[in-house]
Amino acid sequence: MISTKSVRTEVLATLAAGAMAATGALLVPATAQATTTAATSATKVYDALKPGQVLRAGQFIRSTNGQYTFVMQTDGNAVLYKGKSALWSTATNRKGAVVVMQKNGNLEVVVGRTAIWQSNTGTSPNARLVVQNDSNLVIYNTRNKPNWSRYMVVQVLGAGRLLQTPQYLTSLNRVYRLQMQTDGNLVLVKNGKTPLWSTKTQSKGAFAVMQTDGNLVVYSAAKVPLWSSKTTRKGSALVLQNTGDVQIMVGRTVVWHTSTAGR
Structure with a gap:
């Protein structure tokens, strides 16, 4: 029994x-909603994170239809939003963390030199992360084939x-x-x-x-x-x-x- x-x-x-990373309980602070809408008209917003690029606290990428935003929050949690509703997150909570699209194809949340979350896709050089118009967050390889999405956990489901x-x-x-x-x-x-x-x-x-x-x-x-x-x-x-x-x-x-x- x-x-x-x-x-x-x-x-x-x-x-x-806050481990339920597919629901609204995503370690979202009260200030996060303001963060996701902080783009100015003078700043171009991209829908992809390219190889070697980094999202630091307060930075984000957004789908081309403007409905979905992936933001690196100041609390160390990387969250995908639809408007003010959280759809998915890395469920990390370490101040000073950044999101890195590594050149080897691995998406990581990093504090210093330590990865505290990763997609486990580091065998596809020059892959990119895209926020799609259908609410999905996808890593594509150089042949434009998906390696990972927010619905997928690769190899290891951690504690x-x-x-x-x-x-x-x-x-x-x-x-x-x-x-x-x-x-x-x-x-x-x-x-x-x-x-x-x-x-x-x-x-x-x-x-x-x-x-x-x-x-x-x-x-x-x-x-x-x-x-x-x-x-x-x-x-x-x-x-x-x-x-x-x-x-x-x-x-x-x-x-x-x-x-x-x-x-």
Whole structure:
């Protein structure tokens, strides 16, 4: 049995800390709304962050239709807005942070020389980040093919991070996806069509959390636990390997896995 008391306490703490990066709880300070509308008529606003370019506190890029803005806030959180409504964020909260579109194709939130969030797409030199008119935030390679979007988490779901419909965790080789379905089931899929493993949960609005206590939990929309990996190793991360195995790891130690490698 899942410990309802412990997991409820954990998820409430996680949500309060602003880990729900696909909802309005995005570590947004009261001054952020003013920041996103601070462009002047004398300043040209771009819709893309090119290789090597940086967004510092208060700087932003905006979709060509003017509806969506990606801003580096003064609190260290990078947030995508529609008007005054937050759609997505890096869920970072470190003053002095900047957004960097690295020349190797990796998008990072950096404090000093330390990346505190990254897209894990550093194998595509000269890629660019674009704020699209359809509300998506996308990294395109030099062949104009998408490498990453705001609905995608590449390889590693870190502690305190969530997966909510239509978000998914993908392997680096893009063969496998761990996706949160609209019916509330967390499913591992190969090549977009072959299911290999699932939590067998059914509850509309459900979401998955890689908790800071090391437990992977699927919750209902009402934050009732539906399934758990029953692991308790602080510092754990959820990793989707190129072999198709989903693993909870502490450093290089595997503490739980789906036993789906090679399938």
